[in-house]
Amino acid sequence: MVSLNPVRILKQEADEEKAEVARLSSFVGAMAIGDLVKSTLGPKGMDKILWGMGRNEGVVEVTNDGATILRAVGVDNPAAKVLVEMSRVQDDEVGDGTTSVTVLASELIREAERLIDMRIHPQTIIAGYRKATAIARKAL
Secondary structure (H helix, E strand, O other): OOOOOOOOOOOOOOOOOOHHHHHHHHHHHHHHHHHHHHOOOOOOOOOEEEEOOHHHOOOEEEEOOHHHHHHHOOOOOHHHHHHHHHHHHHHHHOOOOHHHHHHHHHHHHHHHHHHHHOOOOHHHHHHHHHHHHHHHHHHO
16 A cells, blocks of 8 residues: 655755745855855955865965856755756866856846746746847847
8 A cells, every 4th residue: 555645855955946936045055156256256356265164174264266166065955056057067167257257147146037027927938039149140
């Protein structure tokens, strides 16, 4: 006989987020990653002081390299993880532009949040982004 009782698959200390709260949490995580590296851009870009934890306990590194910063930051937010991974792929494939790619993606997410606040459906936003991509490719 099969039991219909719910089975807990999350760790005891894990939190579960649903619907709007989960979406807002993803937006905040991705925008925080973008804001973290945005201040390093340009000729007046600021350096970040990275303090090592775990194996590198006490190691201090000063950098304004987006790839280094994002590699050093531990994230558990799914959207933030996507931005960090995207930055890593950019660094592996091209070797440059990690900060710019991360900031661009986080700003697109910030604008998507504003559109969702205006009650525009996420699929409509995605369709608009795809049209904009096609127009930009055509122009380039």
